[in-house]
Amino acid sequence: MAAPLRIALAGLGTVGAGLVRLIESNGALIASRAGRPVEIVAVSARDRSKNRGVDISGYAWEDDMTALAARSDVDVVVELVGGSDGPALATARHALKGGKALVTANKAMIAHHGLELAELAEANGVALRFEAAVAGGIPVIKGLREGAAANRIERIYGILNGTCNYILSTMEQTGRDFGEVLKEAQELGYAEADPTFDVEGVDAAHKLAILAALAFGAKIDFAAVDVGGIGRVRAADIAQAEALGYRIRLIGMADVDDQGNLFQRVQPCLVPHNNPLAAVDGPTNAVVAEGNFSGRLLFQGAGAGDGPTASAVAADLVDIARGDTGAPFSVPAAELAAFAPADAGHRTGRTYLRFVVADRPGVLAEIAAAMRDGGVSIESLIQQGRPEEGGEVLVAMVTHEGPEANVAKALALLEGSASLAEAPLVMRLLG
Amino acid sequence: MAAPLRIALAGLGTVGAGLVRLIESNGALIASRAGRPVEIVAVSARDRSKNRGVDISGYAWEDDMTALAARSDVDVVVELVGGSDGPALATARHALKGGKALVTANKAMIAHHGLELAELAEANGVALRFEAAVAGGIPVIKGLREGAAANRIERIYGILNGTCNYILSTMEQTGRDFGEVLKEAQELGYAEADPTFDVEGVDAAHKLAILAALAFGAKIDFAAVDVGGIGRVRAADIAQAEALGYRIRLIGMADVDDQGNLFQRVQPCLVPHNNPLAAVDGPTNAVVAEGNFSGRLLFQGAGAGDGPTASAVAADLVDIARGDTGAPFSVPAAELAAFAPADAGHRTGRTYLRFVVADRPGVLAEIAAAMRDGGVSIESLIQQGRPEEGGEVLVAMVTHEGPEANVAKALALLEGSASLAEAPLVMRLLG
Numbered sequence: 014m015a016a017p018l019r020i021a022l023a024g025l026g027t028v029g030a031g032l033v034r035l036i037e038s039n040g041a042l043i044a045s046r047a048g049r050p051v052e053i054v055a056v057s058a059r060d061r062s063k064n065r066g067v068d069i070s071g072y073a074w075e076d077d078m079t080a081l082a083a084r085s086d087v088d089v090v091v092e093l094v095g096g097s098d099g100p101a102l103a104t105a106r107h108a109l110k111g112g113k114a115l116v117t118a119n120k121a122m123i124a125h126h127g128l129e130l131a132e133l134a135e136a137n138g139v140a141l142r143f144e145a146a147v148a149g150g151i152p153v154i155k156g157l158r159e160g161a162a163a164n165r166i167e168r169i170y171g172i173l174n175g176t177c178n179y180i181l182s183t184m185e186q187t188g189r190d191f192g193e194v195l196k197e198a199q200e201l202g203y204a205e206a207d208p209t210f211d212v213e214g215v216d217a218a219h220k221l222a223i224l225a226a227l228a229f230g231a232k233i234d235f236a237a238v239d240v241g242g243i244g245r246v247r248a249a250d251i252a253q254a255e256a257l258g259y260r261i262r263l264i265g266m267a268d269v270d271d272q273g274n275l276f277q278r279v280q281p282c283l284v285p286h287n288n289p290l291a292a293v294d295g296p297t298n299a300v301v302a303e304g305n306f307s308g309r310l311l312f313q314g315a316g317a318g319d320g321p322t323a324s325a326v327a328a329d330l331v332d333i334a335r336g337d338t339g340a341p342f343s344v345p346a347a348e349l350a351a352f353a354p355a356d357a358g359h360r361t362g363r364t365y366l367r368f369v370v371a372d373r374p375g376v377l378a379e380i381a382a383a384m385r386d387g388g389v390s391i392e393s394l395i396q397q398g399r400p401e402e403g404g405e406v407l408v409a410m411v412t413h414e415g416p417e418a419n420v421a422k423a424l425a426l427l428e429g430s431a432s433l434a435e436a437p438l439v440m441r442l443l444g
Numbered sequence: 445m446a447a448p449l450r451i452a453l454a455g456l457g458t459v460g461a462g463l464v465r466l467i468e469s470n471g472a473l474i475a476s477r478a479g480r481p482v483e484i485v486a487v488s489a490r491d492r493s494k495n496r497g498v499d500i501s502g503y504a505w506e507d508d509m510t511a512l513a514a515r516s517d518v519d520v521v522v523e524l525v526g527g528s529d530g531p532a533l534a535t536a537r538h539a540l541k542g543g544k545a546l547v548t549a550n551k552a553m554i555a556h557h558g559l560e561l562a563e564l565a566e567a568n569g570v571a572l573r574f575e576a577a578v579a580g581g582i583p584v585i586k587g588l589r590e591g592a593a594a595n596r597i598e599r600i601y602g603i604l605n606g607t608c609n610y611i612l613s614t615m616e617q618t619g620r621d622f623g624e625v626l627k628e629a630q631e632l633g634y635a636e637a638d639p640t641f642d643v644e645g646v647d648a649a650h651k652l653a654i655l656a657a658l659a660f661g662a663k664i665d666f667a668a669v670d671v672g673g674i675g676r677v678r679a680a681d682i683a684q685a686e687a688l689g690y691r692i693r694l695i696g697m698a699d700v701d702d703q704g705n706l707f708q709r710v711q712p713c714l715v716p717h718n719n720p721l722a723a724v725d726g727p728t729n730a731v732v733a734e735g736n737f738s739g740r741l742l743f744q745g746a747g748a749g750d751g752p753t754a755s756a757v758a759a760d761l762v763d764i765a766r767g768d769t770g771a772p773f774s775v776p777a778a779e780l781a782a783f784a785p786a787d788a789g790h791r792t793g794r795t796y797l798r799f800v801v802a803d804r805p806g807v808l809a810e811i812a813a814a815m816r817d818g819g820v821s822i823e824s825l826i827q828q829g830r831p832e833e834g835g836e837v838l839v840a841m842v843t844h845e846g847p848e849a850n851v852a853k854a855l856a857l858l859e860g861s862a863s864l865a866e867a868p869l870v871m872r873l874l875g
Contacts, residue, residue: 035737039594045661045775046593144591150738152591159590160575160583162477163470163758230476289744292723299742306466307581307755311730313720313742324738327594337768344476 015049018334021081021113022072023104024093025058025065028118028145028326031319032091033067035327043327047334051327054086082107089114089140089333091326097121109133109141114338116329118145118322124219124235127226128349131341140338142329147220148173148298150321151314152328157227157302158343164304166228170266170443173220173279175296175316176211177243177263179203181251181281182294185260190248203296213242214263214279221265225277228302229269229352230344234277237354241280245438250367253395253409259283260291264443270359275352283365283442289313290443358418363392363442366420367409369434376432380408387423389415405434411442446480449765452512452544453503454535455524456489456496459549459576459757462750463522464498466758474758478765482758485517513538520545520571520764522757528552540564540572545769547760549576549753555650555666558657559780562772571769573760578651579604579729581752582745583759588658588733589774595735597659601697601874604651604710606727606747607642608674608694610634612682612712613725616691621679634727644673645694645710652696656708659733660700660783661775665708668785672711676869681798684826684840690714691722695874701790706783714796714873720744721874789849794823794873797851798840800865807863811839818854820846836865842873 022029036043036053044050055073057080075081078100081090090108092115094101101122108115110133117123123130123143134141144154148171157166172178176198183194195212198204210216218238226233243263254261264282269275284291289311293299298316303309315321332338342349370376377396384391390413396406412420424437453460467474467484475481486504488511506512509531512521521539523546525532532553539546541564548554554561554574565572575585579602588597603609607629614625626643629635641647649669657664674694685692695713700706715722720742724730729747734740746752763769773780801807808827815822821844827837843851855868 031737035594039596039736042596043594045779046589048770048776150735151741152587155586155591156583156743158477159763160586160759161755162762163466163474163755165470165473287725289720289723292720294718304581304755305470306462306751306758308746308749308752310582311742311744312587313744315739318739320737321739324592324594324735327737328591331593332590335768335770337766339479339766345479348476 017050017052018047018088018330019052019054019086020089020091020330021055021084021087022053022091022093023057023078023081024095025056025069026093027319028322029058029093030065030067031323032093032326033069035323043331047331049334051330051334055081055084057081078104079107082111082113087113089116089330092117092119095119097125102126105130106133109137109139112137112139114140114333116142116326116333118143118326120146120216120219120223124222124233127223127233127342128346131346134341135346140333141341142332143223144329145322145325147223148300148312149314149316149318150324151298151300151312152325153300153312154227155328156310156312157224161302161304161307161310162343164307167303167305168266168268169224169228169300169302170264171300172262172290172293172298173217173265174211174263175298176204176208177217178293179296181243181246181261181263184248185251185255188248191244191246212244214240217263217265217279221267221277221279224300225267225275226342226349228267229275230349231275232349232351234275234352234354237275237277239278239357243281246281249407250409250438254283254365257393257411258286259442260286261440262290262293269352270355272355272359274355276355276357276360278357281440283440285443288443358416358421360417361414362417362444363414364412364417364420365409365440365442366412367407367438369405370408370432371434372404372406377408379430379432380427383423383426386426388419389423448481448483449478449520449761450483450485450518451520451522451761452486452515452518453484453522453524454488454509454512455526456487456500457524458750459753460489460524461496461498462754463524463757464500466754474762478762480765482761482765486512486515488512509535510538513542513544518544520547520761523548523550526550526552528556533557536561537564540568540570543568543570545571545764547573547757547764549574549757551577551647551650551654555653555664558654558664558773559777562777565772566777571764572772573763574654575760576753576756578654579731579743580745580747580749581755582729582731582743583756584731584743585658586759587741587743588655592733592735592738592741593774595738598734598736599697599699600655600659600731600733601695602731603693603721603724603729604648604696605642605694606729607635607639608648609724610727611643612674612677612692612694615679616682616686619679622675622677643675645671648694648696648710652698652708652710655731656698656706657773657780659698660706661780662706663780663782665706665783665785668706668708670709670711670788674712677712680838681840681869685714685796688824688842689717690873691717692871693721693724700783701786703786703790705786707786707788707791709788712871714871716874719874789847789852791848792845793848793875794845795843795848795851796840796871796873797843798838798869800836801839801863802865803835803837808839810861810863811858814854814857817857819850820854
């Protein structure tokens with residue numbers, strides 16, 4: 014059997030400890046499938062003595078993470094520290110510049126610095142892999158980069174954040190409101206103490222930017238993602254959607270539009286019951302890639318957790334052990350295109366709009382007039398009979414197919430109206 | 445850019461013509477992603493002059509398929525002829541012995557001769573790839589072989605035949621019976637004129653045997669698959685299942701049991717509504733792999749058709765162009781284990797049993813006594829009030845969790861009973 018692939022582990026949090034367990038537990042199987050053993054040689058983390066439930070005494074220790082890259086007994090640095098910059102980025106740069114392959118689960122770092130790191134990897138002739146950065150244990154980057162490699166990807170979309178999906182599907186099943194379910198999710202460990210990155214859509218946007226770069230051969234452009242979160246979705250919205258035959262999911266979606274511009278958006282959407290994403294409950298992730306020959310491909314599984322994430326990291330290690338070290342973003346970094354961000358106004362579709370209005374005469378007429386003046390045609394309108402607390406009433410509507418620009422124009426007409434108790438909630442219907 | 449990967453195409457049916465179209469349409473994209481162009485150099489089929497909707501005049505022609513393997517201007521032979529033996533197998537053997545890589549969509553050939561062909565490929569240092577042989581355009585072989593490579597696979601199961609899934613889901617949606625829906629499926633092109641291989645489960649069994657070999661590192665053993673079809677499922681069974689919270693799907697399933705033996709079965713099963721396979725409608729395929737770290741991974745998409753199948757063939761070609769040529773069954777052929785076939789009697793689970801009985805007193809008592817004497821505990825029993833044509837009555841029951849051997853014993857006690865108008869229909873509940 015060939016010489017072992019020797020890895021250094023930067024970061025020993027839950028995923029790092031999971032990877033140690035995985036390699037201990039499945040090492041023989043991995044060696045057989047990879048054609049050579051995958052061995053941990055050295056580790057680094059903030060605190061050497063912390064109890065992680067795994068024995069690290071057999072591995073060399075480095076206080077300074079970047080020193081891992083300098084070790085002559087290391088082939089691959091595995092970065093599991095997290096954070097877009099700081100020690101993670103320093104470790105990544107050192108590794109690639111030092112001629113080591115880099116495997117990372119760090120979505121924020123790849124979303125912000127993926128192009129630079131890919132260029133570094135290619136310049137130094139080493140692999141850069143980040144399967145675990147998107148959708149946990151699901152091999153969706155492999156599916157796009159290799160499984161669908163012969164297809165022009167027409168659209169990619171999916172449920173990319175397990176926390177949001179847990180919250181939305183639990184709200185749906187229990188009829189409870191966002192705040193209450195978020196609190197429970199935090200107690201159960203499905204949401205962080207500070208859930209901002211998850212519930213505001215930033216985490217999903219990191220993953221979407223990575224998928225879009227791969228799918229469309231684009232220079233990664235996280236800043237251009239139109240990001241929305243789920244914090245304003247109410248139990249009443251979920252009930253309205255259900256009555257219309259839809260479920261609400263936080264959807265990341267990207268395509269190249271008619272003008273050749275790159276559209277990237279994360280937003281709660283109404284997903285029809287017959288779409289497989291509607292059936293995705295709990296902290297699960299699912300990604301759909303539509304190829305011009307493959308048709309619709311769906312990849313689904315656990316979006317987070319130490320086991321699934323470690324599984325994805327180890328899949329990258331097996332690929333590297335087997336000698337599969339193609340371009341990080343499928344095509345060479347120099348061939349990645351700099352797309353202009355799409356103007357969503359050109360897009361057509363159906364939109365769900367929900368207003369919280371004062372319970373008094375004339376409000377509905379005001380909204381209807383704004384829709385008319387914006388050129389928005391209303392397909393169905395539901396005014397909730399019973400006022401909410403504080404005498405507010407919810408008015409929800411679904412538009413006919415039409416340009417998003419018209420919806421924006423109608424909403425601009427309503428801006429500042431004394432009839433609206435809060436800004437309207439706008440969600441698209443997944444077509 | 446590196447030299448082109450030159451391919452020879454054996455077989456120009458719908459998939460072959462689809463591959464020609466794909467390479468014409470997406471050639472530049474493929475070259476960019478693969479790092480080199482993929483070019484068709486030579487073709488062979490039964491009839492040179494047949495109109496296939498694609499122009500093959502630019503390719504060299506061989507009357508004898510096996511001659512493709514002898515051409516010095518060819519790197520890869522793509523076998524799209526079909527059939528487990530005959531010209532397909534001859535072409536495959538010639539190609540590998542001649543030092544050409546082989547890509548095939550031929551599930552029957554791999555199910556019957558996969559081990560021999562893998563040994564040939566390894567002995568000659570060339571690639572053998574067969575992504576298109578399982579689940580059409582879905583990269584499930586890649587998902588298992590690479591994406592889940594670091595996992596011990598605990599169970600693999602899925603919907604592996606689009607024809608059967610179309611028929612069962614249409615029966616479910618329309619309440620019509622098998623024969624009528626099969627006829628319609630044939631008219632719509634979802635079923636062959638001779639549907640035997642599909643509806644009797646043989647096609648799904650070919651795919652299951654391939655998946656099991658990959659998942660468990662097993663010497664492929666098609667003969668050991670316990671194969672059942674959907675021809676005896678009635679609309680009434682689907683209605684009963686629905687009432688119990690289940691949908692009927694033809695499921696291929698494999699695992700290594702407690703005794704270390706390989707269990708492989710294709711059988712219509714009752715799938716609970718909360719399992720993602722229950723939502724899979726129409727001619728779609730879906731495969732679930734349960735890894736010991738990844739958890740449950742689901743791969744879903746079009747299970748057949750020229751576009752999806754060509755997409756999978758081309759994905760294999762891109763891998764070969766990139767230089768990824770590991771062992772065909774993930775581990776080297778010499779390391780594949782010869783598992784003994786499992787004795788299903790040891791397995792425990794819940795079973796759906798449906799009897800067609802004469803409408804007269806004492807029949808139910810006879811069945812109940814046989815269940816008691818077999819040691820089968822009945823969870824629910826439904827006797828349909830209104831007799832079917834011919835005075836027959838359907839009796840359906842679901843057992844409590846228990847050994848399959850007990851169900852077999854109970855049914856053996858009823859064998860030859862004058863009360864039964866036909867053999868009982870036995871379906872397992874997917875746990």
